[in-house]
Amino acid sequence: MLINCTINGRPYQFEVDPRLSLMELLRQQGLNSVKQGCSVGECGACTVLIDDVATDTCIYLALWADGKTIRTTEGEVKQGKLSAVQQAYVNVGAVQCGFCTPGLVMTSTSMVERFRGHRLTELEIRRGLAGNLCRCTGYTSIVKAVEKAQQLDEEMPR
Structure with a gap:
C-alpha cells in the first residue's frame, strides 16, 4: 500500500506491507531513536508524536500514518539547538x-x-x-x- 506522510518536517512516500509497524518503518529510515522494546505498547520506548499525540509505534501500523505528521527525537533539534x-x-x-x-x-x-x-x-x-x-x-x-x-x-x- 502506498502512504504519504511528513516525518520531522519532510514529506515522504512509502510503499508499505500492511503488516509493517510504524516503528519498523521509521527504523528502516535510520530514525534509530525509535527503540524496539516490548513490541506490545507497554514500555513507551518507541514513542513518537503523531499529529502531536504521543503514540507507541510498535502497535501502530505504518499504513495508518498516511496523511499524518510524525515527529521523532531526531527532528526536535533545530539549527543545531536542542529543544x-x-x-x-x-x-x-x-x-x-x-x-x-x-x-x-x-x-x-x-x-x-x-x-x-x-x-x-x-x-x-x-x-x-x-x-x-x-x-x-x-x-x-x-x-x-x-x-x-x-x-x-x-x-x-x-
Whole structure:
C-alpha cells in the first residue's frame, strides 16, 4: 500500500506491507531513536508524536500514518539547538542508560506543548509519563526534567 506522510518536517512516500509497524518503518529510515522494546505498547520506548499525540509505534501500523505528521527525537533539534525538553533532560541529568530516553522525551514534549501556559504538578507529570518505563532512574530526575522543560519552554521566543 502506498502512504504519504511528513516525518520531522519532510514529506515522504512509502510503499508499505500492511503488516509493517510504524516503528519498523521509521527504523528502516535510520530514525534509530525509535527503540524496539516490548513490541506490545507497554514500555513507551518507541514513542513518537503523531499529529502531536504521543503514540507507541510498535502497535501502530505504518499504513495508518498516511496523511499524518510524525515527529521523532531526531527532528526536535533545530539549527543545531536542542529543544526545551531535550535541554532540560541534559540540564537535570535525567539520562542513565538512555534506552528509554527518546520515548520519554517525546512524551514529555507532548505534555509540555499540550499544557503550555499551565504548570503541571508532579502528580500530573507522573500520570502523563505512566506509559513510559525506565529501569534506571526511579523517575525523580525525569519529573524534574519535565518541570525544567516547562520553564525553558516559557522562556523561548515564539
